[in-house]
Amino acid sequence: MLDIRIETTTTPKELPKADNPLKFGTIFTDHMFVMNYETGKGWHDARIVPYQPISLEPSAMVFHYGQEMFEGLKAYKAEDGRVLLFRPDKNIERANKTNRRICIPEIPDEDFLQALKAIVKMDEAWIPTKQGTSLYIRPFIIATDPFLGVRPADTYLFIIILSPVGAYYPEGLNPVKIWIEDEYVRAVKGGIGEAKTGGNYVASLKSQVKAHEEGYSQVLWLDGVERKYIEEVGAMNIFFKINGTIVTPKLNGSILPGVTRDSVINLCKTWGLPVEERRVSIDEIYEAHKSGTLEEVFGTGTAAVISPVGQLRWEDHIMKVKDGGIGEYSQKFYDTITGIQLGRLEDKFNWTVEVK
Amino acid sequence: MLDIRIETTTTPKELPKADNPLKFGTIFTDHMFVMNYETGKGWHDARIVPYQPISLEPSAMVFHYGQEMFEGLKAYKAEDGRVLLFRPDKNIERANKTNRRICIPEIPDEDFLQALKAIVKMDEAWIPTKQGTSLYIRPFIIATDPFLGVRPADTYLFIIILSPVGAYYPEGLNPVKIWIEDEYVRAVKGGIGEAKTGGNYVASLKSQVKAHEEGYSQVLWLDGVERKYIEEVGAMNIFFKINGTIVTPKLNGSILPGVTRDSVINLCKTWGLPVEERRVSIDEIYEAHKSGTLEEVFGTGTAAVISPVGQLRWEDHIMKVKDGGIGEYSQKFYDTITGIQLGRLEDKFNWTVEVK
Incomplete structure (x- = not known):
C-alpha cells in the first residue's frame, strides 16, 4: 500500500x-x-x-x-x-x-x-x-x-x-486505409517487439511517413525473418474475418499483446464465433481477398478501440474490404466493448474496475 | 554558418x-x-x-x-x-x-x-x-x-x-571476455540497427546483465534472421584475425558502421594486411578456434578504441584467444590509432581536425 x-x-x-x-x-x-x-x-x-x-x-x-x-x-x-x-x-x-x-x-x-x-x-x-x-x-x-x-x-x-x-482517428469509427510494409521491419523475435517501449515506435516512423504520403493512415508490419507473416499495426493489433472465422496473428514474441485484442478474442468465444490465433501470411490474405472470402478487417487498440479497415495495399495490389465500409462485426465489437467500458452493457467478464 | x-x-x-x-x-x-x-x-x-x-x-x-x-x-x-x-x-x-x-x-x-x-x-x-x-x-x-x-x-x-x-573499460587495454548471445536479438535488417538510437541499446540490456552475471563484460550479437552470422558487440564492432587475414562482418543494414572499424580497415589496406568484410558465421569462428587459426579477436569503438578479446563463450564452448592475452595486431592498431589521435604519429589519412 x-x-x-x-x-x-x-x-x-x-x-x-x-x-x-x-x-x-x-x-x-x-x-x-x-x-x-x-x-x-x-x-x-x-x-x-x-x-x-x-x-x-x-x-x-x-x-x-x-x-x-x-x-x-x-x-x-x-x-x-x-x-x-x-x-x-x-x-x-x-x-x-x-x-x-x-x-x-x-x-x-x-x-x-x-x-x-x-x-x-x-x-x-x-x-x-x-x-x-x-x-x-x-x-x-x-x-x-x-x-x-x-x-x-x-x-x-x-x-x-x-x-x-476524443476519438484517436479524427474520422471516428470510419474505415482506415492500411499500407503493408515490405521494406522496413518493426521488430523480430528475440528483440523488444512485445515490450511497450519507445524503440518499437521510433522504428515505425519512416514507414508511417511513407504510408501517409501515399494516403494511408497506418502501416501493417510483416515479420522480420521470412517477411511474409502478418504481425501488427504498431498502434493496433489486426484481425481478419475469413470465411466466417475471426483470425488474428498468434503472439510470437515480436507482437504487442494488446488488451483490446484479448477482449475481442474473449467476446468471440462467448458469442460462439470461430476464432483462431495463428500465423497468417500476406499471401493468404491476398488469396482470400481474391476469392471473396476476406469478409472484414479491423484493428484493435486502446486509443481507437476498433478501427475498421476499408483498404489494404500490398506492393501494387490494392485490396478493398467491405467496399471500404464498416463491417458488421467491427461495429458489433466496438459497440460491445465501448458499451461495457461505459457501463451501458452488463460486464459479464468483470473487465471494469470502479474508481471510488 | x-x-x-x-x-x-x-x-x-x-x-x-x-x-x-x-x-x-x-x-x-x-x-x-x-x-x-x-x-x-x-x-x-x-x-x-x-x-x-x-x-x-x-x-x-x-x-x-x-x-x-x-x-x-x-x-x-x-x-x-x-x-x-x-x-x-x-x-x-x-x-x-x-x-x-x-x-x-x-x-x-x-x-x-x-x-x-x-x-x-x-x-x-x-x-x-x-x-x-x-x-x-x-x-x-x-x-x-x-x-x-x-x-x-x-x-x-x-x-x-x-x-x-579515462579508459572506457576500467582495466584499460586489457583483454575482455565476450558472451555470444543466442537467445535475444539486437537488431534485424529493415530495422534500426545501423542507426545510433536508444532503441538498439535498450534492446541489449537484458543480455548484458546475463553476461555480467556470468563474468563476461560484453555481448556479441548474432543476426536476427538465421541466428548464425556475427553482427557486433553493441558498444563495438568486432574483428577476427584468421590465418593471417583480418575479417570483420560486412555492413548489412543491422550493424552500426563504426568510425574506428573504418579506420582499422583503412590501416590494414595501407599495411598490406589482407582484410575482408564479409559474412562471418559463429561456426566458422568455432572451427577456426578448434583448428588453431583464430589468431586474434578485438573490438573497435570510439570509447575504448581497441578492445582485445581474450575469451569468447558460445553456448557451452569457451574459446580462449591468445591465451587470454593481447594480440600483436590489437596492440598495433591501438598504438597507431591513438598515436594519430594524439598527434604523435604522422596523419597520412588527414583523419584529425584541429580545433583552433
Missing part, C-alpha cells in the same frame, strides 16, 4: 469545453502521479503533484539509451456517474513484463493499481462525457541516471499523466 | 585533478551547446550555455516513442598543445544517416562541425592529458513535442555535452 502525498494545484486550468473536439494526447489535466526509484531504496516517495515539467540532466540515460516504457489505458464516466477503468490488471501485467524485458525494476501490481485510481480520482472532473470521449491514462517510466555508459539505470521516475481525449 | 550566442558560466566547476581516474561518462564540463528545431523555422537559436538540466513536459515525445539519436567522438590534446578531433566528418555523416532513418531533421554538416569545434574550444581546459584520457563528446537530439500521438515530432533539441574520460 503506497503512502501517497498529495500537493493540490493552486492554479487549476480551465476544463475543456464540452464541444472541444479533444485532439488525441494534446490536453493534460491539473495533476500527475510521480514516484522515484533508486537502487537500494526501491520505489519511494509516491506523490500527486501539479502537472509540471520534468527537469533532467542532459546526460540522463533516457535521452541516450532509450530505457523507457509506457502503458495506455482509459477511464470512462458511466451514465450512472461511476468512474470505470477498463481491465487495468492487463495493463499492469504487461507493464511489468515490459519492465522485465528492458531491465526496469517492477512495480508491485497493487501499488500500480492504487496509483492509477488515486490520480484518476484526483482529476475526475476532467473525464469527458460526450460520445466517443474518455480520459486517456499514460503511465510511463524513464531512466534518469546522469551517466553515459550503457547499463540498466539505478534511478527511475514513474509518472502517470492524464489526457481527456 | 551558425551564429552562436555564448553565455559563459558564472560558477565554473573545479577541473578534475590529474590523478582522477575519470570514470567514463560521469563528469561533465562547464558548458553545453544547444540548438532548437521547429517545423517551419528549421534549426535555430544556436547557443553555448552553462551546463544545466533540461526541462521538458512529461508528454515530451522522447519519453514515450524513443525519437532520439546520439553520436560519440573524442577530442585530444596533442603533445604540441593542438586540440584534435578524430574524423568528425564520419560522425556527422552517420548522425545525418541516423536522422534520416528515424525522421529527425538533418543538421547541415558544416553547422554540425562548427558546433563541435565551438563547444570543444569553449571548454578546452577540460581536455585531460594523462595517458589514455580524452574529452568525450556526446552530441544528441531529442524530440520534444508535448504530444502523445505516434508521428515524427515537430520540435527537437540538439545538444552537445562534453565529458573528460
Whole structure:
C-alpha cells in the first residue's frame, strides 16, 4: 500500500469545453502521479503533484539509451456517474513484463493499481462525457541516471499523466486505409517487439511517413525473418474475418499483446464465433481477398478501440474490404466493448474496475 | 554558418585533478551547446550555455516513442598543445544517416562541425592529458513535442555535452571476455540497427546483465534472421584475425558502421594486411578456434578504441584467444590509432581536425 502525498494545484486550468473536439494526447489535466526509484531504496516517495515539467540532466540515460516504457489505458464516466477503468490488471501485467524485458525494476501490481485510481480520482472532473470521449491514462517510466555508459539505470521516475481525449482517428469509427510494409521491419523475435517501449515506435516512423504520403493512415508490419507473416499495426493489433472465422496473428514474441485484442478474442468465444490465433501470411490474405472470402478487417487498440479497415495495399495490389465500409462485426465489437467500458452493457467478464 | 550566442558560466566547476581516474561518462564540463528545431523555422537559436538540466513536459515525445539519436567522438590534446578531433566528418555523416532513418531533421554538416569545434574550444581546459584520457563528446537530439500521438515530432533539441574520460573499460587495454548471445536479438535488417538510437541499446540490456552475471563484460550479437552470422558487440564492432587475414562482418543494414572499424580497415589496406568484410558465421569462428587459426579477436569503438578479446563463450564452448592475452595486431592498431589521435604519429589519412 503506497503512502501517497498529495500537493493540490493552486492554479487549476480551465476544463475543456464540452464541444472541444479533444485532439488525441494534446490536453493534460491539473495533476500527475510521480514516484522515484533508486537502487537500494526501491520505489519511494509516491506523490500527486501539479502537472509540471520534468527537469533532467542532459546526460540522463533516457535521452541516450532509450530505457523507457509506457502503458495506455482509459477511464470512462458511466451514465450512472461511476468512474470505470477498463481491465487495468492487463495493463499492469504487461507493464511489468515490459519492465522485465528492458531491465526496469517492477512495480508491485497493487501499488500500480492504487496509483492509477488515486490520480484518476484526483482529476475526475476532467473525464469527458460526450460520445466517443474518455480520459486517456499514460503511465510511463524513464531512466534518469546522469551517466553515459550503457547499463540498466539505478534511478527511475514513474509518472502517470492524464489526457481527456476524443476519438484517436479524427474520422471516428470510419474505415482506415492500411499500407503493408515490405521494406522496413518493426521488430523480430528475440528483440523488444512485445515490450511497450519507445524503440518499437521510433522504428515505425519512416514507414508511417511513407504510408501517409501515399494516403494511408497506418502501416501493417510483416515479420522480420521470412517477411511474409502478418504481425501488427504498431498502434493496433489486426484481425481478419475469413470465411466466417475471426483470425488474428498468434503472439510470437515480436507482437504487442494488446488488451483490446484479448477482449475481442474473449467476446468471440462467448458469442460462439470461430476464432483462431495463428500465423497468417500476406499471401493468404491476398488469396482470400481474391476469392471473396476476406469478409472484414479491423484493428484493435486502446486509443481507437476498433478501427475498421476499408483498404489494404500490398506492393501494387490494392485490396478493398467491405467496399471500404464498416463491417458488421467491427461495429458489433466496438459497440460491445465501448458499451461495457461505459457501463451501458452488463460486464459479464468483470473487465471494469470502479474508481471510488 | 551558425551564429552562436555564448553565455559563459558564472560558477565554473573545479577541473578534475590529474590523478582522477575519470570514470567514463560521469563528469561533465562547464558548458553545453544547444540548438532548437521547429517545423517551419528549421534549426535555430544556436547557443553555448552553462551546463544545466533540461526541462521538458512529461508528454515530451522522447519519453514515450524513443525519437532520439546520439553520436560519440573524442577530442585530444596533442603533445604540441593542438586540440584534435578524430574524423568528425564520419560522425556527422552517420548522425545525418541516423536522422534520416528515424525522421529527425538533418543538421547541415558544416553547422554540425562548427558546433563541435565551438563547444570543444569553449571548454578546452577540460581536455585531460594523462595517458589514455580524452574529452568525450556526446552530441544528441531529442524530440520534444508535448504530444502523445505516434508521428515524427515537430520540435527537437540538439545538444552537445562534453565529458573528460579515462579508459572506457576500467582495466584499460586489457583483454575482455565476450558472451555470444543466442537467445535475444539486437537488431534485424529493415530495422534500426545501423542507426545510433536508444532503441538498439535498450534492446541489449537484458543480455548484458546475463553476461555480467556470468563474468563476461560484453555481448556479441548474432543476426536476427538465421541466428548464425556475427553482427557486433553493441558498444563495438568486432574483428577476427584468421590465418593471417583480418575479417570483420560486412555492413548489412543491422550493424552500426563504426568510425574506428573504418579506420582499422583503412590501416590494414595501407599495411598490406589482407582484410575482408564479409559474412562471418559463429561456426566458422568455432572451427577456426578448434583448428588453431583464430589468431586474434578485438573490438573497435570510439570509447575504448581497441578492445582485445581474450575469451569468447558460445553456448557451452569457451574459446580462449591468445591465451587470454593481447594480440600483436590489437596492440598495433591501438598504438597507431591513438598515436594519430594524439598527434604523435604522422596523419597520412588527414583523419584529425584541429580545433583552433
